[in-house]
Amino acid sequence: MNYHFADRTRNFTSSAVRDILAVTQQGNVISFAGGLPSEEFFPVEQVRLAYEKVFASGTGALQYGVTEGFLPLRGLLQERMKTKGIHSDPEAIMMTTGSQQAIDLFSKIMLSPNDIVLTEDPTYLAALQVFKAYEGQVYSVQGDEYGMDPQDLEHKIQTLKPKFIYVVPTFSNPEGKVWSLERRTALVELAKKYNVLVFEDDPYGEIQFDEGETYPSLASLDQERTHVLYTSTFSKTVVPALRCGWITGPKEVIGMMAQAKQSSDLHSSSIDQQALYFLMRDFDLNSHIALLRREYYQRMIVMRDYLNNLEGFSFTEPKGGMFFWVKADKQLDMTGLLPEAVRHGVAYVPGAPFYVANPQENTFRLNFTHSTPDKLKLGMMRLSEVLGNVGK
Amino acid sequence: MNYHFADRTRNFTSSAVRDILAVTQQGNVISFAGGLPSEEFFPVEQVRLAYEKVFASGTGALQYGVTEGFLPLRGLLQERMKTKGIHSDPEAIMMTTGSQQAIDLFSKIMLSPNDIVLTEDPTYLAALQVFKAYEGQVYSVQGDEYGMDPQDLEHKIQTLKPKFIYVVPTFSNPEGKVWSLERRTALVELAKKYNVLVFEDDPYGEIQFDEGETYPSLASLDQERTHVLYTSTFSKTVVPALRCGWITGPKEVIGMMAQAKQSSDLHSSSIDQQALYFLMRDFDLNSHIALLRREYYQRMIVMRDYLNNLEGFSFTEPKGGMFFWVKADKQLDMTGLLPEAVRHGVAYVPGAPFYVANPQENTFRLNFTHSTPDKLKLGMMRLSEVLGNVGK
Numbered sequence: 001m002n003y004h005f006a007d008r009t010r011n012f013t014s015s016a017v018r019d020i021l022a023v024t025q026q027g028n029v030i031s032f033a034g035g036l037p038s039e040e041f042f043p044v045e046q047v048r049l050a051y052e053k054v055f056a057s058g059t060g061a062l063q064y065g066v067t068e069g070f071l072p073l074r075g076l077l078q079e080r081m082k083t084k085g086i087h088s089d090p091e092a093i094m095m096t097t098g099s100q101q102a103i104d105l106f107s108k109i110m111l112s113p114n115d116i117v118l119t120e121d122p123t124y125l126a127a128l129q130v131f132k133a134y135e136g137q138v139y140s141v142q143g144d145e146y147g148m149d150p151q152d153l154e155h156k157i158q159t160l161k162p163k164f165i166y167v168v169p170t171f172s173n174p175e176g177k178v179w180s181l182e183r184r185t186a187l188v189e190l191a192k193k194y195n196v197l198v199f200e201d202d203p204y205g206e207i208q209f210d211e212g213e214t215y216p217s218l219a220s221l222d223q224e225r226t227h228v229l230y231t232s233t234f235s236k237t238v239v240p241a242l243r244c245g246w247i248t249g250p251k252e253v254i255g256m257m258a259q260a261k262q263s264s265d266l267h268s269s270s271i272d273q274q275a276l277y278f279l280m281r282d283f284d285l286n287s288h289i290a291l292l293r294r295e296y297y298q299r300m301i302v303m304r305d306y307l308n309n310l311e312g313f314s315f316t317e318p319k320g321g322m323f324f325w326v327k328a329d330k331q332l333d334m335t336g337l338l339p340e341a342v343r344h345g346v347a348y349v350p351g352a353p354f355y356v357a358n359p360q361e362n363t364f365r366l367n368f369t370h371s372t373p374d375k376l377k378l379g380m381m382r383l384s385e386v387l388g389n390v391g392k
Numbered sequence: 393m394n395y396h397f398a399d400r401t402r403n404f405t406s407s408a409v410r411d412i413l414a415v416t417q418q419g420n421v422i423s424f425a426g427g428l429p430s431e432e433f434f435p436v437e438q439v440r441l442a443y444e445k446v447f448a449s450g451t452g453a454l455q456y457g458v459t460e461g462f463l464p465l466r467g468l469l470q471e472r473m474k475t476k477g478i479h480s481d482p483e484a485i486m487m488t489t490g491s492q493q494a495i496d497l498f499s500k501i502m503l504s505p506n507d508i509v510l511t512e513d514p515t516y517l518a519a520l521q522v523f524k525a526y527e528g529q530v531y532s533v534q535g536d537e538y539g540m541d542p543q544d545l546e547h548k549i550q551t552l553k554p555k556f557i558y559v560v561p562t563f564s565n566p567e568g569k570v571w572s573l574e575r576r577t578a579l580v581e582l583a584k585k586y587n588v589l590v591f592e593d594d595p596y597g598e599i600q601f602d603e604g605e606t607y608p609s610l611a612s613l614d615q616e617r618t619h620v621l622y623t624s625t626f627s628k629t630v631v632p633a634l635r636c637g638w639i640t641g642p643k644e645v646i647g648m649m650a651q652a653k654q655s656s657d658l659h660s661s662s663i664d665q666q667a668l669y670f671l672m673r674d675f676d677l678n679s680h681i682a683l684l685r686r687e688y689y690q691r692m693i694v695m696r697d698y699l700n701n702l703e704g705f706s707f708t709e710p711k712g713g714m715f716f717w718v719k720a721d722k723q724l725d726m727t728g729l730l731p732e733a734v735r736h737g738v739a740y741v742p743g744a745p746f747y748v749a750n751p752q753e754n755t756f757r758l759n760f761t762h763s764t765p766d767k768l769k770l771g772m773m774r775l776s777e778v779l780g781n782v783g784k
Contacts, residue, residue, distance in 0.1 A: 001587045001618050003644055004555070006526075007504040012651045039451040047454065048447040055440040059431040062439065062631035097489055097657040104656045108525075112399040129655045133500075134398075163396070195393045226393050239454035241662040252395055259404045263521045264496045265489040269661040270633040 011132035013353075030379035031347040035173065035236075035322055036370040038299075041292055042239050043283065050278040054271055065270035067262045068254075069095025069246070073277040077246055080280070085220030086230060088248040094258055097268045099203055099245035102231040103130050105257045105264065106164075106199055106247070111136040116162040120148060122325075122354035122363070124173045124201065127166055136163070140356040145316065147183030150190060157194045164197040164229075170215045171204035171321025174354045174365040178215055178319050188221040188228065195227075197253070202232045204321035206289050207369075209297045213319070219248070226250055234276060236322070237289055242272050296322070296369050299376055303368040306380035312391025322369045325351070328362040328391050335361060337386065346382040403524035405745075422771035423739040427565065427628075427714055428762040430691075433684055434631050435675065442670040446663055457662035459654045460646075461487025461638070465669040469638055472672070477612030478622060480640040486650055489660045491595055491637035494623040495522050497649045497656065498556075498591055498639070503528040508554040512540060514717075514746035514755070516565045516593065519558055528555070532748040537708065539575030542582060549586045556589040562607045563596040563713025566746045566757040570607055570711050580613040580620065587619075589645070594624045596713035598681050599761075601689045605711070611640070618642055626668060628714070629681055634664050688714070688761050691768055695760040698772035704783025714761045717743070720754040720783050727753060729778065738774040 054061050068074070074090035081088055096102045103126075111117070113135035119128070121140030131138050139160055142152040147169060156162070167187070169179040179187075191198045200218040208215070219230035229249035234242055247254065261267070279285070300317075303324060307315055315326045328334070335350040351363025371379060446453050460466070466482040473480055488494045495518075503509070505527035511519070513532030523530050531552055534544040539561060548554070559579070561571035571579075583590045592610040600607070611622035621641035626634055639646065653659070671677070692709075695716060699707055707718045720726070727742040743755025763771060 001642075003589070003642070003648075005501050005648055006507070009501050009648060009651075012648070012655075034456070036456060039455055042451045042454045044447055044451055044454065048444070051443045051447070052440070055436055055443070059434045059436055062434045062436065062633040063431055064426070064428060064627075064632040097660060100655070101657040109397050109401050115398070126655060126658070133652070133655050197395070235456075239663075240456040241454040241666075243657070243659070243661045250393075250395070256395075256397055256401060256404070259401075260525070263404075263492070263518060263525050264656070265493040265635070266518070267635070268489060269635045269664050271631075272661050272663060274633075 008133055008135050011135060013129055013132065029342055029345055029347050030371060030375050030382065032366040032368070032371065032379060032383075033347045033349045034370065035367060037236050037240065037292075037322075038295070038369055038372075040372065041295060043288055046279060046283045047239060047275065050275040050282070051271070053278040054274045057274070061274055062271065065267050065273070067258050067267045068093070069268065070270055070273040070277055073273050073280070074246070076277060076280045081248065085216055086248065087225065092225070092251045092254050093246055093248045094254050094261065095268055095273055096231075096245040096247060096261070097265070098235055098243045099201065099231045099233040099247070100126060101261075101268075102245055102247040103127050103199070103201065105260045106229060107131055107134045107136065108260045108264075109253070109256045110163045110197070116160045118153070118156055118160070118162045118165045119356055120167060120172065121356045122174055122351060123166065123356065124168055125353045127201065128356065131166070138356050145177050147179030148187060150183070150186040153187065154190055157190060157196055162196055164199050165191065166199045166201065167218070168201045168204075169218060170202055171207060171318060173204070173321070174323055174349070174351065175325040176318035176321050176323040177316065181216065184216065184218055184221060188218055191227045198228045200228055200230045202230060203236050205232065206237050207293060207296055207322065208320040209293060209300070210319060211293070229253060237285070237292060238276070238279065242276060243268065244272055244276050299368045299371070299373060302373050302376045303366060303380060306377075306384060310384060310387060310391065313387065322367050324366040324368060326364055326366060327360070330362070330391070332362045332390060334364040337390070341383060341386045344382045344386050346379045346386070348383070400525055400527050403527060405521055405524065421734055421737055421739050422763060422767050422774065424758040424760070424763070424771060424775075425739045425741045426762065427759060429628050429632065429684075429714075430687070430761055430764075432764065433680075433687060435680055438671060438675045439631060439667065442667040442674070443663070445670040446666045449666070453666055454663065457659050457665070459650050459659045460485070461660065462662055462665040462669055465665050465672070466638070468669060468672045473640065477608055478640065479615075479617065484617070484643045484646050485638055485640045486646050486653065487660055487665055488623070488637045488639060488653070489657070490627055490635045491593060491623045491625040491639075492518060493660075494637055494639040495519050495591070495593065497652045498621060499523055499526045499528065500652045500656075501645070501648045502555045502589070508552045510545070510548055510552070510554045510557045511748055512559060512564065513748045514566055514743060515558065515748065516560055517745045519593065520748065523558070530748050537569050539571030540579060542575070542578035545579065546582055549582060549588055554588055556591050557583065558591045558593065559610070560593045561610060562594055563599060563710060565596070565713070566715055566741070566743065567717040568710035568713050568715040569708065573608065576608065576610055576613060580610055583619045590620045592620055592622045594622060595628050597624065598629050599685060599688060599714065600712040601685060601692070602711060603685070621645060629677070629684060630668070630671065634668060635660065636664055636668050691760045691763070691765060694765050694768045695758060695772060698769075698776060702776060702779060702783065705779065714759050716758040716760060718756055718758060719752070722754070722783070724754045724782060726756040729782070733775060733778045736774045736778050738771045738778070740775070
């Protein structure tokens with residue numbers, strides 16, 4: 001039969017991230033495509049012990065839980081965020097199935113068809129997919145390596161009257177850049193001046209190479225906690241399979257999101273949330289993150305050195321996160337070149353799908369966290385074979 | 393600030409199920425409200441062993457997974473459904489965060505504002521919440537204890553042109569009734585005649601008291617697998633905290649739902665899915681379900697005997713599932729009586745929110761699976777105190 005789907009499905013673009021995951025599961029291809037953390041550093045034994053504690057805590061641990069998530073875990077998250085200057089309370093924190101679900105639920109309660117979202121350009125492609133799935137209109141704000149241009153932002157807030165502004169200000173995806181304090185402050189001030197909500201997506205903030213630097217989150221600049229929604233996740237720093245993200249922000253907004261979550265899935269896995277609670281309580285997460293920072297920095301350096309030798313391409317060395325964002329100096333179709341790269345046993349993500357408008361085909365994103373240094377070298381040698389001549 | 397939410401939030405009714413869960417967490421109230429399984433029978437040790445196997449299987453188990461879910465688990469589900477006459481294949485099966493998410497994702501891909509859904513009346517209230525959250529219009533089909541009336545169904549398909557028909561044909565929620573084979577066949581035939589999709593929600597089908605009876609699922613009657621979506625869950629038969637549901641149906645529909653799931657949460661917890669795989673592989677789930685059937689039958693009998701002594705109320709003895717649906721013979725406001733019941737230390741769900749239109753205030757739902765027989769007796773004595781005189 002012919003299936004007549006809802007209007008919103010016409011905006012489903014899908015497949016970009018799906019194809020990435022499909023490629024990474026082929027054994028002989030070294031994939032720099034996904035945003036995957038390194039499996040060598042998964043604290044498997046500590047995670048195993050945390051689940052042991054869940055099962056030892058009684059049968060009640062396996063019963064239905066509340067939509068907003070396991071309350072003691074939300075208490076620990078409150079404490080952790082406080083050390084980063086984000087003042088919240090457990091009732092204004094909701095657990096989600098990864099931070100992807102936080103983006104989805106927020107969009108679900110905010111966007112009617114044709115409502116406007118302002119973003120950076122390029123930006124996280126799976127966020128663009130969500131906004132389009134709810135039939136939102138996405139417009140990009142001009143910016144540079146320091147963040148959105150406040151003048152263009154103010155102009156677009158005035159003329160487009162957006163429902164919210166979506167940003168990844170710390171080690172952004174895909175560009176890997178960090179907003180300056182001035183740009184952060186300017187964004188929060190404009191949001192307050194015009195009463196626009198800001199959605200701060202921060203999956204990578206913990207993966208910071210220079211321990212001396214501070215990159216205050218937008219949420220920490222919103223002292224009254226009225227305008228900034230902040231989301232993060234343990235997928236990048238602990239293990240992705242847990243799918244434990246969280247969101248905090250104005251209570252009224254979190255409350256409406258909890259209503260949306262109730263009808264979406266009642267609640268996320270509470271076994272996983274309880275395990276995460278024991279892990280955060282008993283495991284030295286900060287030392288673990290310090291290890292990841294050191295190891296990922298080394299991997300970044302390996303990749304950087306190969307990129308430096310690649311003629312005709314430019315990039316900025318990332319100060320944290322998981323990605324290099326690379327531009328060919330001349331017009332190159334990086335989407336068209338991908339099959340050739342895969343034939344050489346290496347994969348990247350073409351940059352085009354990350355753009356809101358006017359995709360720049362001469363860009364691509366490389367992940368440096370997932371592969372071991374040896375595989376990084378081998379993969380970069382393969383990539384250099386493919387790109388060594390075309391970029392000149 | 394004033395938050396301007398999306399239009400769809402005007403249809404969020406929420407709170408009914410949330411309030412239920414809130415009541416069940418007060419220690420001294422015996423709650424017959426939630427659809428909770430009994431904690432005494434949770435196979436904690438077997439579940440613990442299953443997670444052990446996940447952590448022993450290597451670090452890859454903790455990495456990101458595919459949106460549709462852990463493939464070997466989908467293989468076992470295919471085999472299990474085959475024993476019930478449902479022929480599927482792993483690519484037409486998707487794992488979800490409980491069957492609630494299957495209802496949500498299906499509605500997301502099917503419903504544009506004002507699209508029509510046909511349901512029974514009363515029906516599962518959290519499904520009604522989903523349809524309204526996507527701004528669908530819900531109309532009920534006339535029916536009786538055997539299921540929907542085929543004449544009224546055909547008339548409403550012709551005149552209302554629904555996007556789909558939502559039913560809980562086996563041990564329905566809230567009525568606890570079972571559709572006859574004739575009504576099942578009639579529904580599937582009408583769905584095929586008019587090319588309308590059927591969404592069969594089957595969380596309770598396994599909890600069947602008379603082992604000799606067979607209640608073929610609608611999916612098993614849709615031999616071509618073109619018109620019926622079938623969803624079920626392990627929340628009722630294993631443990632709710634796992635949040636592992638699944639859906640199967642036409643590949644094109646499942647594929648579109650996978651696109652929706654990708655942007656909703658990327659994938660459900662894959663640690664839990666892998667644990668469920670080991671549990672299904674190594675644990676005698678059928679013996680466990682046989683135990684639940686016997687124990688829940690005993691509990692049902694305890695509650696039935698008290699209900700039989702309650703003058704002025706009528707009910708049908710359930711053949712499975714988790715619920716009694718009780719009607720006062722005269723006009724009684726069961727919503728208004730709930731605070732009085734809670735003061736007496738017992739809770740039920742008023743029937744009104746389960747109705748599509750014209751809520752019958754003289755109805756309520758009682759769960760008999762969650763409380764031990766002793767608590768069932770105590771709770772029913774309390775309820776008899778509250779209702780003993782008002783119903784006469």
